[in-house]
Amino acid sequence: MKAREIHLNEYLTGAPKPENYSLVETELAAPGDGEVLVKNLYISVDPYMRGRMSGIKTYIDPFKLGAAMEGGAVGEVVESKFDGLKPGDHVMSMLGWRDGYTARGDGLMKIDTTFLQPQAYLGIAGLTGLTAYVGIKRIIDLKEGETLWMSAGAGAVGSAGIQFAKAMGAKVIATAGGADKVEYCKSIGADAAVDYKATDDLTAAIREVAPQGIDAYFENVGGTHFTAAMENLKQYGRVAACGMIQRYNDTAQASIPDNLVYMVGKSLKLQGFIVSDHLDIQPEFVKDLTEWMMAGKINPAETIVEGLENAPNAFAGLFKGENKGKMLVKI
Amino acid sequence: MKAREIHLNEYLTGAPKPENYSLVETELAAPGDGEVLVKNLYISVDPYMRGRMSGIKTYIDPFKLGAAMEGGAVGEVVESKFDGLKPGDHVMSMLGWRDGYTARGDGLMKIDTTFLQPQAYLGIAGLTGLTAYVGIKRIIDLKEGETLWMSAGAGAVGSAGIQFAKAMGAKVIATAGGADKVEYCKSIGADAAVDYKATDDLTAAIREVAPQGIDAYFENVGGTHFTAAMENLKQYGRVAACGMIQRYNDTAQASIPDNLVYMVGKSLKLQGFIVSDHLDIQPEFVKDLTEWMMAGKINPAETIVEGLENAPNAFAGLFKGENKGKMLVKI
Structure with missing residues (x-):
């Protein structure tokens, strides 16, 4: 079976550009013993991938050049020589930017699509949602009645976080870029939302919607947002x-007011x-999320881009604010 | 009995100046029932007092204008009409910048001078030492074998912290301003010390003495120090x-590299x-400190300025780096 992959040609400096990537045709091998052949349905593009495109080791290795980039993907099993999976089953992998793959079945996670759409496992019910949950529940330890400022509120993590914080009984102030995103934040539950692009004094704009101050800040942006949060x-x-995210494509060091x-x-904790x-929190997350979903409190919050060939554009779009909710590429 | 007090004349902008203060003569009342008359021996001047001189409420109220400023003091009871104290007893108070006072005995803390000098209760065995202990033990949770950077290592909290961290089995890198302070940090146990005034690249200077990086940073300074710590x-x-302390006298907002x-x-926690x-940690502190003192690991680390009239100079000196260890005024 023929498939296509997106390869990284070179490590990036500054904003991602189309010529950094190639679309490469390959032939998928028929599955051997213990293997399955999977056709991907959705792949995930995430801001953290920018770090892996820099060629610098951080908490995770850089992407290999000239190979399909890794990343979250959900797909459907087409052919199986692995006992635990049969054709039609859905699986999640970190095998990323490609139409499909042949791989060992024991390295894949079978997902239950009885209640949830497969792509939810890349978004609000997956690592994206879990990220928002860890930040709000474990790092911030948000309490009912407290006020949270969620930055990048229309983003993947932000849109999940707004909904989770509301479900926990907090007041939520969101920021986002542009009037339609501000409306979007409100539509998923934010009590107030500020268009950071429409103000040159974010500190004052936050004070206006949260005159008593904020108890907690969920940082997705940095720079001027961080400064306003401290205030x-x-x-x-x-x-x-x-x-x-404001800093990921920087090529020179920026300054901020100290x-x-x-x-x-203020005895702050950052x-x-x-x-x-924090994967040990997963069972607690699944329990809370299920309860909130059953209560109709959760919107999946996705932006879908069609076609593997458009994955690099979808990724670049993350830095231009082109997504509302989780950015996914539909294969 | 006649006594003298230091009054704050006006709230400060920028660095403290002599004209901000007055030396005022008063007459101390004879103690009534439940009261004692105390002659102060030492008073404490501390950087945090700068905040109270600004007229802005933070975690603590501003000083009252035209009254003796508050602050840590140790003294000797001269006359007593309070059952719990007799002449010759030593007491600690927050009654601050004055030769002596008449006050209710139940608002004072009797201190044991069998083993410790009275002034130690203002320094390494008092809130200063406890501050270093809380930062290292509770906030940082420093482990044996880890590397701590103690900023303002020759200061009151810093000099206590260097000794505590060494006693806990850590490696300690100190910074201080000037060659003699660097030597002082080493003399009280720092494994390495850097003169921040002698380098224009503090990041590189720290890397040189801690090439594997630092596990923890004790922040007393801010600005360039903070930047170098993050790196x-x-x-x-x-x-x-x-x-x-680098920021306390600022009149305009400074910038730092972001x-x-x-x-x-790096998943940092600040x-x-x-x-x-954190006063609940006091019993644990006393236990550890006693053990370290008995083992000869603790130097009291004090700079003594003579005369109440020199208290404003002693205070201003904190911001010019004039102290090694705890700055005290001897009455």
């Missing part, structure tokens, strides 16, 4: 730092995290 | 933010704290 956090405020002294004066260090 | 912290590094994205990439939120 608006209350005594004992908490920050979960999940990402700082208001870090608030950390001392913590960066990576979801893979 | 040098290892994965899962911790920051205890106790103070940012390298906060390390918080995400936490500001104020010692009064």
Whole structure:
């Protein structure tokens, strides 16, 4: 069976460009003993992948050049020589940017699509949702009645986080870029939302919607957002730092106003995290998410781009704010 | 009995100046029932007092204008009409910047001077030492064999922290301003010390003495120190933010390079704290400190300025780096 893959040609400096990638045709081998052949249905493009495109080892290795990039994908088993999977079963893999693959069945996660659409496992019910949950529940330890500022509220993690925080009984202030995204944040439950592109004083704009201050800040953006958060956090405020997308494509070091002294004066706690260090919280997440879904509190929040060949554009779009909710590529 | 007090004349902008204060003569009332008359022996001047001189409410109220400023003091009871105290007893109070006072005995803490000098209760065995202990033990949770960078290593909290961290079996890198302070840090146990005034690349200077990176940073300074810490912290590094003295006298907002994205990439945890939120750790502190003192591991680390009239200079000196160890005024 023929398949296509997206390869990384070179490590990136600055914003991702089409020429950084190639679309390569391959022939998938028939599955051997213990293997399955899978046709992908959806692949995930995520901001953290920018780090893997830089060629610098952080908490995760860089992508290999000249090979299909890795990443979350859900697919359907077409052919199986593995006992645990049969044709028609759905599986999740980290085998990423390709139409399909032949791989050992024991390296794949079978997913239950009785209630959930397969692509939900890449979004709100997958690592994206779990990331929002870890930040809000474990890092921030958000309490009922507290006020959370969710940055990038229309993004994948942000849109999940708004819904989770509301389900937990918190007040949620969201920020997003553009009037339609602000409306989107409100449509999924945010009590107030601010268009950061429409203000040159984000500190004042947040103060206006949360005059008593914020108890917690979910950091997806960095830069001016971080500065405004430090100004608006209350005594004992908490920050979960999940990402700082404003910085990922920087080629020179930016500066920010130094208001870090608030950390001392307000006894703030700031913590960066990576979801893979907190997988032990998964059972609690599934329990809460199921309960919220049954209560009709959860919207899947997805933006779908069609066609593997458009995956690089979908990825680049993350940095231009082209998604509402989780950005997925439909194969 | 005549006594003298230091009053604050006006709230401060920028660095403290002599004209901000007055030396005022008063007459102490004879003690009534339940009261004692105390002659102070030592008073404490501390960087946090700068905040109380600003007229802005933070975690603590501003000083009252035209009254003796509050602050830690140890004294000797001269006359007593309170059952729990007799002449010759030593007491600690927060009654601060004055020769002596008449006050209710039940608001004072009797201190045991069998083993410790009275002034130790203002320094390494008092809130200063406890502050270092809380930062290292509770906020950072420093482990044996880890590397701690102690900023302002020759300061009151820093000099206590160096000794505590060494006693806990850690490696300690200190920073201080000037060659004599660097030597001082080493003399009280630092494995390496860097003169931050002698380098224009603190990041590189720290890397040189801790090439494997630092596990933890004790923040007393802010600004360039904070930036260098973010660069040098290892994965899962911790920051205890106790103070940012570089910023306290600022009249305009400074800028720093924005390298906060390390918080995400290295899963860092940063936490500001104020010692009064952690007084429950006191028994554990006394136990550890006693053990370390008995083992000869602790140096009291004090700079003594003579004369109440010199208290404003002693205080201003904190911001010019004039102290090694705890700055005390001897009455």
